[in-house]
Amino acid sequence: MSVRIDITGLRPEGIAVVPSPLAELGMALHALSEPAHHPGLQGWVTGVTARLDPHLADRMCEADFLWRTTFSDLFLPFAGLPGASGLPGQTLAEELDLLDKLSDEQFVDAALEFTCALPYSGPGPGPLGDARLRRRALELAAARGPQQVLFSERLLADPPHIRRWLRQFLQDCDEAFFAETWARLRHQLAADARHKxxxxxxxxxxxxxxxxxxxxxxxxxAARITVDKLGDGRTATAGGGLLLVPTSLGWPHLMVLHRHAWQPVLHYPVGSPEPAAPPSVEQLTLRMSALSHPVRMRLCRSLARSAFTTGELTQAHGMTAPEISRHLSVLKKAGLVTTRRRGRYVYHQLDVTMVARLGSDFLEGILR
Known part of the structure; x- marks a missing residue:
């Protein structure tokens, strides 16, 4: 599974690495809504939450599906501008002006896509112009509770009103907590952009x-970029550009904007606290599958304590040598067991460090 970007014809000058204050505000809202996704931000989340105005906190819940369960493309509006070569603004105010330049159809489609399962990677009508999609959007919104269905109804009935509401809300967030945060983070993001x-x-x-x-x-x-993700998607630069947007608040989320007719964007975390080379989704699946068998679980119990030969494991577990070898082969292919030779004997042992990383690797894989 992966997201693929066709870059046929992409020229070097069409690639840009640029920080985005609006994208970072979106990640800030996500971290405040889902602090468990970002254990390294607990201090920041606690500090912001403690001084947050209750009225603003309530408004933050009204449309939190835009940033809580995923990351809405509305926070990357420059990608939806005509020509597929727009750049982020230098200030939040500039980017809010770019958000205003999206058509009502673009705004509504981007706001409802993830939670209401509307078309994304291919062309097609949106809920403003298609009664069937409109009903579908409201049905799926209802499954997520009365708050989202109410917001979705308002959005579909009066997009300009919701657009004004969202702009004012983001400006209030900037005044309440984000301006201070951005002043601290923008230098790190600018430095990373210069390096890339x-x-x-x-x-x-x-x-x-x-x-x-x-x-x-x-x-x-093949003129193709592949992003290892727990999901599938396709897009193309198609005569436009490619944007790389760094985020300081976003780890472990590595996101790809691959909306049809929008400029592709890689929204990537900087300053990751994790090891430099996390496993691919395929490797992670292989490791978890290898550990799901009860016999291999028992073998791991032995191999975690000491190194054993195949013959020793055969006797200890009451199995034949070919059976033990097959299970060891699966564990070794998954990278969970190491093997070393000592004289004429071959010893196998569990890679405890690799197994210990599975929890964080799993979280990174599903949240990436």
């Missing part, structure tokens, strides 16, 4: 993408 831009200039796109995340790979022969 220099990598692009000196060493090319492949090295720059590797620096963005080990989960991003470039196939130059």
């Amino acid at each position: 831009t220099e990598l692009l200039r000196r060493r090319g796109l492949a090295d720059a993408l590797t620096a963005v995340s080990p989960a991003v790979a470039l196939d130059e022969a």
Whole structure:
């Protein structure tokens, strides 16, 4: 599973690495709504929440489906501008002006896409112009509770009103807590953007993408970028550009904007506290599957305590040597067991460090 970006015809000058204050505000709202996703931000979340005006906190809940369960493309409005080559604004006010430039159809589609399962990667009508999709959006919104169905009804009935509401809400968040946060973070993000831009200039796109995340790979022969994600998607630069937008508050989320007719955007975390090379989704699936068998679980119990030969495991577990070898092969293929030779004997042992990382690797894989 992955998201693929066709970059056929993409010119070097069409690639830009630019911080976005509006995107970072979106990640700030997500972290405040889902602090468990961001254990490293607990101090910041506690501090902001403690001094948050109760009225603003209530308003934050009204449309939290835009940032709580996922990350709405509304926080990357520059990608939806005509020509597919727009850039983020330097200030939040500039980016809110860009948000105002989206059509009502773009605004509503982006606001309802994830939670109401509307078309994303391909062309098609939206709920403003299609009565069937409108009913579908409201049905799915109802499954998420009365608050979301109320907001969705208001959005579909009067998009300009909701647009004004959202702009005022974001401005109030900026005044309440984000301006101070952005003043602290923007220097780190600008430094990262300069570093990635220099990598692009000196060493090319492949090295720059590797620096963005080990989960991003470039196939130059196929003119394709592949992002290892627990999901599938396709998009193309198609004569437009490619944007890389760093986030300080976003780890572990590595997101790809692949909305049809919008400019592709890689929204990537900087300053990740995790190891530099997390496993791919395929590797993670392989490891978890390897540990799901009860026999291999019992083998791991032995191998966690000491190194054993195949013959010793055969005797200890009352199984044949071929059976033990098959289970060991699965564990070794998953990278969970190490093997070393001592004289004429081959010893197997559980890689405890690798197993200990499975919890955080799993979280990163599903949240990436």
